[in-house]
Amino acid sequence: MGVGAHETIHHARDREGEGDLGVVFEAEEGGGEGDAVELEGGVVVLQEELRDQFDVAFVARAFIVNIGDLMERWTNCLYRSTMHRVKQTGKERYSENIYVSFFLPIKECASLEISFSNSRLFPHFDDHLFQETPSELMEHRSGVDVEGHVELHLSVRGAGIAIHHMMEVLAGTEGLGHAGELFDILIGKGRKEMNLPIIDLSSPDPLSTAISIRQACIEYGFFYLVNHGVENDLVKAFDESKRFFSLPPGEKMKLARKEFRGYTPQDPTLGLHGDSKESYYIGPMADSASVKLNQWPSEELLENWRPSIEAIYWKLFEAGKKLYSLIALSLNMDEDFFDKIGAVDKPSAFLRLLRYPGEMGPHQEICSAHSDTGALTLLMTDGVPGLQICRDKLKEPRVWEDVPYMEGAFIVNIGDLMERWTNCLYRSTMHRVKRTGKERYSMAFFLDPHPDCVVECLKSCCSESCPPR
């Protein structure tokens, strides 16, 4: 937050019908009310009766805990919900507030605010809190709203015990797993999510669909694709993928990757410090020479697996080709342009099945930040979160935004090759998969031009004033 901004925190907003507590963060431009007093630390506590105010000193490794309005009510104003604010100091300042409400039956509940002001209480908690970039923290902050408010069901008997209990939870001793996971539950829920554009492949109006695709590719390089004709096959496809990855390691290794086709195990040299995933590639099937290179588990081992996967492959192929014709339209070219230049009659179309095992580890990413090298990717996930995009790869520090799961939809993205084709008009956007500790399956269909296809800047994307880059 820059100079001239201060944060206001509203308490005790009753949610209709529920009567529980909602909390809103707001960032407002301009100074706070009252006399401006130049203070070193920034946090000021106001004691209204005394018309007094004093600094809250920074104590390393400590939480600043305060009682909220709800606790004040509960205790018949015995415990005080004290006004506080952050004054302008002209200094950059970061803090992270976590609001926790314990909703328990009958009386045994407490409402706590736990404030982390530049403190580092637990090393593994710090990993998650402070490895985030300052701008990501700001993203979280602005995204926390009533909907993102978290309810935890914990057995607490009073504020003191609750605080102690909360600390134990943060230390990962209360069966909620890794403290970072708790942090993700608390903060991740309120994390700002993007509204990626939604493209309907079945729309009867190809021109307006093409215009929407153009906008999506210029702005995001990512979009959801719905009504693509494969939605009813997705559950089956994930079941088949799970069947394969459940095979004993020895059986999977018999199909170890050759010519970019087959099985790649999790890289043991990376351990938990790098990408943790295993994959299985099926190579181009429209080309009779290439199709022979594919590897398949035997029928005895996985009955009916090959025909199932082949069926999904062809459906993805059809949807992808249709999308290519809309992309051609979106670039002011004939819809069969990519066919005519030999890009997609026998494309380099790889289906990649992925499994992320779901272990916790120090490395934040289970699929490292990258942009896809090809032209077009259709991505399907099982709904386990983790996928994030970085819309501006040149901006430091990087800002990562969650891509929410949309049931039945493909997540489509443009790769480097399409970025080149379009003279950088369409964006090849960086993305990654963040570790959540949950097992995750995804499938990526990379629909790229035939290797012999000459890729040069599309005429509709360059001019004298805008030459090929």
Ligand SMILES: O=C(O)CCC(=O)C(=O)O
């Ligand atoms: O698993 C995912 O969601 C993303 C995979 C991906 O980006 C890729 O394989 O290129």
Ligand SMILES: [Fe+2]
């Ligand atoms: Fe990717």
